[in-house]
Amino acid sequence: MPIRIEESKNAELLARLNYDVQDLHRQIEPTIFKSHSNEDMSKLFTEALKDKNVQAYVCYFDEQPVGYVLLGKRNLPETHFRYGYSVIYIEQICVKRSFKGKGIGKALIDTAKEYANKKGISRIELDFWSKNKKAGEFFSSQGFKTFNERMYILLDDCQRNGSRGN
Template sequence: MKIIETRDAKLLAELGYVMQDKHREMYPDFFKPYNEKELVYYFQELFKNPKQQVFLWVDDQKEPEQIAAYLWLEEEVVPETVYRYGYTRLYLHHILIMPTYQGNGLGKELLAFADNFAKEQGIPQIELHYWPNNEIAKKLYHQFGYEVYTEIAYKTITT
Protein backbone atom coordinates (compact mmCIF):
# COMPACT_ATOMS: atom_id res chain seq x y z
CA MET A 1 0.00 0.00 0.00
CA LYS A 2 1.12 3.49 -0.68
CA ILE A 3 -0.28 6.53 1.11
CA ILE A 4 -0.80 9.74 -0.82
CA GLU A 5 -2.43 13.02 0.04
CA THR A 6 -5.17 14.22 -2.30
CA ARG A 7 -7.23 17.34 -2.86
CA ASP A 8 -9.19 15.79 -5.73
CA ALA A 9 -12.78 16.79 -4.99
CA LYS A 10 -14.24 14.67 -7.79
CA LEU A 11 -12.43 11.53 -6.62
CA LEU A 12 -13.58 12.02 -3.03
CA ALA A 13 -17.14 12.61 -4.18
CA GLU A 14 -16.99 9.33 -6.11
CA LEU A 15 -15.65 7.50 -3.05
CA GLY A 16 -18.26 9.16 -0.88
CA TYR A 17 -21.06 6.92 -2.13
CA VAL A 18 -19.76 4.05 0.04
CA MET A 19 -19.96 6.06 3.25
CA GLN A 20 -23.16 7.85 2.31
CA ASP A 21 -24.95 4.61 1.46
CA LYS A 22 -23.80 2.93 4.68
CA HIS A 23 -24.95 5.86 6.81
CA ARG A 24 -28.22 6.16 4.92
CA GLU A 25 -28.85 2.44 5.43
CA MET A 26 -28.39 2.84 9.20
CA TYR A 27 -30.22 6.18 9.52
CA PRO A 28 -32.47 6.76 6.47
CA ASP A 29 -34.39 9.62 8.09
CA PHE A 30 -31.19 11.53 8.80
CA PHE A 31 -28.89 11.02 5.80
CA LYS A 32 -29.67 12.28 2.32
CA PRO A 33 -29.30 10.16 -0.81
CA TYR A 34 -25.87 10.29 -2.45
CA ASN A 35 -25.42 13.29 -4.76
CA GLU A 36 -22.06 13.38 -6.51
CA LYS A 37 -22.43 16.93 -7.85
CA GLU A 38 -23.13 18.35 -4.39
CA LEU A 39 -20.23 16.40 -2.89
CA VAL A 40 -17.79 17.69 -5.54
CA TYR A 41 -18.76 21.26 -4.70
CA TYR A 42 -18.56 20.52 -0.96
CA PHE A 43 -15.00 19.17 -1.21
CA GLN A 44 -13.90 22.02 -3.50
CA GLU A 45 -15.01 24.51 -0.86
CA LEU A 46 -13.57 22.40 1.95
CA PHE A 47 -10.10 22.30 0.40
CA LYS A 48 -9.84 26.08 0.53
CA ASN A 49 -8.86 25.42 4.15
CA PRO A 50 -5.29 24.02 4.25
CA LYS A 51 -5.99 22.38 7.63
CA GLN A 52 -8.34 19.94 5.88
CA GLN A 53 -6.34 16.97 4.63
CA VAL A 54 -7.30 13.69 3.00
CA PHE A 55 -4.97 10.73 2.64
CA LEU A 56 -5.58 7.78 0.34
CA TRP A 57 -4.38 4.22 0.87
CA VAL A 58 -3.72 2.95 -2.64
CA ASP A 59 -3.25 -0.75 -3.38
CA ASP A 60 -0.30 -0.57 -5.75
CA GLN A 61 -0.24 -4.38 -6.06
CA LYS A 62 -3.40 -4.26 -8.19
CA GLU A 63 -3.46 -3.41 -11.86
CA PRO A 64 -4.83 -0.81 -12.23
CA GLU A 65 -4.11 0.55 -8.77
CA GLN A 66 -7.17 0.62 -6.50
CA ILE A 67 -8.08 2.90 -3.64
CA ALA A 68 -8.40 0.76 -0.53
CA ALA A 69 -9.23 3.46 2.03
CA TYR A 70 -9.13 7.12 2.86
CA LEU A 71 -8.70 9.21 6.00
CA TRP A 72 -10.01 12.78 6.18
CA LEU A 73 -8.58 14.79 9.05
CA GLU A 74 -8.42 18.36 10.23
CA GLU A 75 -6.24 20.20 12.69
CA GLU A 76 -8.67 22.33 14.65
CA VAL A 77 -8.36 24.83 17.49
CA VAL A 78 -11.33 24.53 19.83
CA PRO A 79 -11.65 27.92 21.54
CA GLU A 80 -11.87 28.42 25.27
CA THR A 81 -15.25 29.40 26.66
CA VAL A 82 -16.39 30.53 30.09
CA TYR A 83 -17.19 26.86 30.80
CA ARG A 84 -14.22 24.94 29.46
CA TYR A 85 -10.60 25.25 28.40
CA GLY A 86 -9.63 25.58 24.78
CA TYR A 87 -7.48 22.98 23.07
CA THR A 88 -6.09 21.83 19.75
CA ARG A 89 -7.33 18.58 18.31
CA LEU A 90 -6.91 16.42 15.27
CA TYR A 91 -10.46 15.73 14.17
CA LEU A 92 -11.05 12.60 12.10
CA HIS A 93 -13.98 13.44 9.82
CA HIS A 94 -14.02 10.21 7.81
CA ILE A 95 -12.35 6.85 8.06
CA LEU A 96 -13.46 4.86 5.03
CA ILE A 97 -12.31 1.40 4.07
CA MET A 98 -13.64 0.13 0.77
CA PRO A 99 -15.74 -3.03 1.18
CA THR A 100 -13.27 -5.38 -0.53
CA TYR A 101 -10.53 -4.28 1.89
CA GLN A 102 -12.51 -4.49 5.14
CA GLY A 103 -11.51 -6.98 7.82
CA ASN A 104 -7.79 -6.94 7.02
CA GLY A 105 -6.47 -4.57 9.68
CA LEU A 106 -6.58 -1.47 7.52
CA GLY A 107 -8.67 0.41 10.10
CA LYS A 108 -5.89 -0.04 12.65
CA GLU A 109 -3.38 1.21 10.09
CA LEU A 110 -5.41 4.37 9.45
CA LEU A 111 -5.77 5.06 13.18
CA ALA A 112 -2.02 4.51 13.71
CA PHE A 113 -1.37 6.96 10.87
CA ALA A 114 -3.59 9.52 12.62
CA ASP A 115 -1.70 8.95 15.90
CA ASN A 116 1.65 9.53 14.19
CA PHE A 117 0.34 12.56 12.29
CA ALA A 118 -0.86 14.14 15.55
CA LYS A 119 2.49 13.44 17.25
CA GLU A 120 4.47 14.93 14.35
CA GLN A 121 2.29 18.06 14.36
CA GLY A 122 2.39 18.41 18.15
CA ILE A 123 -1.37 17.93 18.45
CA PRO A 124 -2.19 16.50 21.89
CA GLN A 125 -5.66 15.07 21.21
CA ILE A 126 -7.55 13.17 18.51
CA GLU A 127 -11.33 13.21 18.33
CA LEU A 128 -13.93 11.55 16.14
CA HIS A 129 -17.63 10.87 16.10
CA TYR A 130 -19.32 7.63 15.17
CA TRP A 131 -22.88 6.41 14.99
CA PRO A 132 -23.96 4.02 17.75
CA ASN A 133 -25.23 1.43 15.25
CA ASN A 134 -21.73 1.16 13.78
CA GLU A 135 -20.61 -1.58 16.16
CA ILE A 136 -17.47 -2.46 14.19
CA ALA A 137 -16.18 1.11 14.38
CA LYS A 138 -17.12 1.44 18.04
CA LYS A 139 -15.16 -1.70 18.92
CA LEU A 140 -12.11 -0.64 16.89
CA TYR A 141 -11.98 2.82 18.45
CA HIS A 142 -12.27 1.36 21.95
CA GLN A 143 -9.46 -1.12 21.21
CA PHE A 144 -7.32 1.76 19.97
CA GLY A 145 -7.73 3.70 23.23
CA TYR A 146 -10.54 6.09 22.34
CA GLU A 147 -12.83 7.01 25.21
CA VAL A 148 -16.35 8.39 25.00
CA TYR A 149 -16.58 11.74 26.80
CA THR A 150 -19.86 13.11 25.46
CA GLU A 151 -23.07 11.71 24.05
CA ILE A 152 -25.86 13.36 22.11
CA ALA A 153 -29.47 12.35 22.58
CA TYR A 154 -32.45 13.36 20.52
CA LYS A 155 -36.20 13.15 20.67
CA THR A 156 -38.57 13.37 17.73
CA ILE A 157 -41.62 15.54 18.26
CA THR A 158 -44.61 14.77 16.09
CA THR A 159 -46.46 17.88 15.02
Protein backbone atom coordinates in the same frame (compact mmCIF):
# COMPACT_ATOMS: atom_id res chain seq x y z
CA MET B 1 -0.57 -7.00 -0.52
CA PRO B 2 1.15 -3.68 0.07
CA ILE B 3 -0.72 -0.76 1.65
CA ARG B 4 0.30 2.76 0.66
CA ILE B 5 -1.10 6.04 1.98
CA GLU B 6 -0.65 9.40 0.34
CA GLU B 7 -1.90 12.92 0.81
CA SER B 8 -4.66 13.80 -1.63
CA LYS B 9 -6.38 16.90 -3.00
CA ASN B 10 -8.37 14.82 -5.50
CA ALA B 11 -11.98 15.72 -4.64
CA GLU B 12 -13.41 13.40 -7.32
CA LEU B 13 -11.54 10.39 -5.95
CA LEU B 14 -12.62 11.17 -2.39
CA ALA B 15 -16.22 11.54 -3.60
CA ARG B 16 -16.13 8.10 -5.22
CA LEU B 17 -14.57 6.53 -2.14
CA ASN B 18 -17.26 8.16 0.02
CA TYR B 19 -20.02 6.02 -1.53
CA ASP B 20 -19.89 3.14 0.98
CA VAL B 21 -19.94 5.34 4.09
CA GLN B 22 -22.70 7.59 2.73
CA ASP B 23 -24.74 4.51 1.80
CA LEU B 24 -24.25 3.06 5.29
CA HIS B 25 -25.28 6.33 6.93
CA ARG B 26 -28.39 6.45 4.74
CA GLN B 27 -29.27 2.90 5.82
CA ILE B 28 -28.81 3.83 9.48
CA GLU B 29 -30.66 7.18 9.37
CA PRO B 30 -32.67 7.46 6.12
CA THR B 31 -34.59 10.50 7.37
CA ILE B 32 -31.32 12.42 7.80
CA PHE B 33 -28.95 11.20 5.09
CA LYS B 34 -29.39 11.65 1.36
CA SER B 35 -28.38 9.17 -1.32
CA HIS B 36 -24.78 9.48 -2.45
CA SER B 37 -24.10 11.94 -5.26
CA ASN B 38 -20.61 12.04 -6.76
CA GLU B 39 -21.25 15.58 -7.97
CA ASP B 40 -22.38 16.90 -4.58
CA MET B 41 -19.63 15.05 -2.70
CA SER B 42 -17.00 16.32 -5.11
CA LYS B 43 -18.15 19.90 -4.47
CA LEU B 44 -18.07 19.27 -0.72
CA PHE B 45 -14.52 17.90 -0.83
CA THR B 46 -13.34 20.67 -3.17
CA GLU B 47 -14.54 23.29 -0.68
CA ALA B 48 -13.26 21.42 2.39
CA LEU B 49 -9.78 20.99 0.93
CA LYS B 50 -9.43 24.75 0.38
CA ASP B 51 -9.16 25.10 4.17
CA LYS B 52 -5.52 25.07 5.32
CA ASN B 53 -6.63 23.16 8.44
CA VAL B 54 -8.09 20.25 6.46
CA GLN B 55 -6.07 17.38 5.04
CA ALA B 56 -7.09 14.20 3.21
CA TYR B 57 -5.18 10.96 2.85
CA VAL B 58 -6.07 8.11 0.50
CA CYS B 59 -5.14 4.51 1.18
CA TYR B 60 -4.13 2.28 -1.72
CA PHE B 61 -4.20 -1.51 -1.46
CA ASP B 62 -2.26 -3.20 -4.22
CA GLU B 63 -2.32 0.19 -6.04
CA GLN B 64 -6.14 0.42 -5.89
CA PRO B 65 -7.71 3.31 -3.89
CA VAL B 66 -9.72 1.66 -1.11
CA GLY B 67 -10.26 4.25 1.62
CA TYR B 68 -9.56 7.71 2.93
CA VAL B 69 -9.42 9.81 6.05
CA LEU B 70 -10.34 13.50 6.15
CA LEU B 71 -8.66 15.34 9.02
CA GLY B 72 -9.37 18.77 10.40
CA LYS B 73 -7.29 20.77 12.86
CA ARG B 74 -9.62 22.49 15.33
CA ASN B 75 -8.62 25.10 17.87
CA LEU B 76 -11.16 25.22 20.67
CA PRO B 77 -10.91 28.46 22.66
CA GLU B 78 -11.03 28.63 26.42
CA THR B 79 -14.45 29.41 27.87
CA HIS B 80 -15.80 29.90 31.37
CA PHE B 81 -16.46 26.16 31.46
CA ARG B 82 -13.36 24.56 29.94
CA TYR B 83 -9.76 25.12 28.98
CA GLY B 84 -8.90 25.80 25.37
CA TYR B 85 -7.18 23.11 23.37
CA SER B 86 -6.33 22.00 19.85
CA VAL B 87 -7.46 18.72 18.39
CA ILE B 88 -7.15 16.79 15.17
CA TYR B 89 -10.69 15.80 14.27
CA ILE B 90 -11.36 12.82 12.04
CA GLU B 91 -14.08 14.44 9.96
CA GLN B 92 -14.57 11.31 7.87
CA ILE B 93 -13.00 7.91 7.54
CA CYS B 94 -14.07 5.36 4.99
CA VAL B 95 -12.91 1.94 3.87
CA LYS B 96 -14.55 0.22 0.90
CA ARG B 97 -16.71 -2.68 2.12
CA SER B 98 -14.76 -5.30 0.19
CA PHE B 99 -11.49 -4.21 1.85
CA LYS B 100 -12.57 -4.18 5.50
CA GLY B 101 -10.50 -6.42 7.75
CA LYS B 102 -7.32 -5.95 5.71
CA GLY B 103 -5.63 -3.31 7.89
CA ILE B 104 -6.83 -0.30 5.89
CA GLY B 105 -8.69 1.38 8.77
CA LYS B 106 -5.75 0.88 11.13
CA ALA B 107 -3.38 2.36 8.53
CA LEU B 108 -5.65 5.41 8.18
CA ILE B 109 -5.86 5.86 11.98
CA ASP B 110 -2.07 5.54 12.18
CA THR B 111 -1.83 8.26 9.52
CA ALA B 112 -4.08 10.51 11.62
CA LYS B 113 -1.79 9.89 14.62
CA GLU B 114 1.30 10.76 12.58
CA TYR B 115 -0.39 13.93 11.30
CA ALA B 116 -1.32 14.97 14.86
CA ASN B 117 2.25 14.35 16.03
CA LYS B 118 3.63 16.49 13.17
CA LYS B 119 1.26 19.29 14.19
CA GLY B 120 2.27 18.94 17.87
CA ILE B 121 -1.27 17.97 18.88
CA SER B 122 -1.81 15.17 21.37
CA ARG B 123 -5.57 14.69 21.04
CA ILE B 124 -7.55 13.13 18.19
CA GLU B 125 -11.35 13.08 18.26
CA LEU B 126 -14.05 11.62 16.05
CA ASP B 127 -17.71 10.74 16.14
CA PHE B 128 -19.77 7.95 14.63
CA TRP B 129 -23.40 6.88 14.55
CA SER B 130 -24.32 4.79 17.60
CA LYS B 131 -26.11 2.21 15.46
CA ASN B 132 -22.82 1.56 13.63
CA LYS B 133 -21.59 -0.93 16.24
CA LYS B 134 -18.73 -2.18 14.06
CA ALA B 135 -17.30 1.34 13.84
CA GLY B 136 -17.49 1.71 17.63
CA GLU B 137 -15.72 -1.60 18.15
CA PHE B 138 -13.04 -0.68 15.62
CA PHE B 139 -12.36 2.76 17.12
CA SER B 140 -12.21 1.25 20.63
CA SER B 141 -9.69 -1.31 19.35
CA GLN B 142 -7.55 1.61 18.15
CA GLY B 143 -7.51 3.19 21.62
CA PHE B 144 -10.36 5.71 21.34
CA LYS B 145 -12.44 6.33 24.47
CA THR B 146 -16.01 7.60 24.71
CA PHE B 147 -16.15 11.06 26.29
CA ASN B 148 -19.43 12.57 25.11
CA GLU B 149 -22.76 11.16 24.03
CA ARG B 150 -25.60 12.89 22.18
CA MET B 151 -29.28 12.03 22.36
CA TYR B 152 -32.42 13.28 20.67
CA ILE B 153 -36.19 13.12 20.93
CA LEU B 154 -38.69 13.43 18.10
CA LEU B 155 -41.77 15.34 19.12
CA ASP B 156 -45.12 14.22 17.80
CA ASP B 157 -47.62 16.79 16.46
CA CYS B 158 -49.38 17.17 19.82
CA GLN B 159 -46.16 17.99 21.66
CA ARG B 160 -45.03 20.45 18.99
CA ASN B 161 -48.36 22.30 19.19
CA GLY B 162 -48.23 22.56 22.97
CA SER B 163 -51.19 20.27 23.72
CA ARG B 164 -51.00 17.18 25.87
CA GLY B 165 -52.76 15.02 23.31
CA ASN B 166 -56.20 15.33 24.97
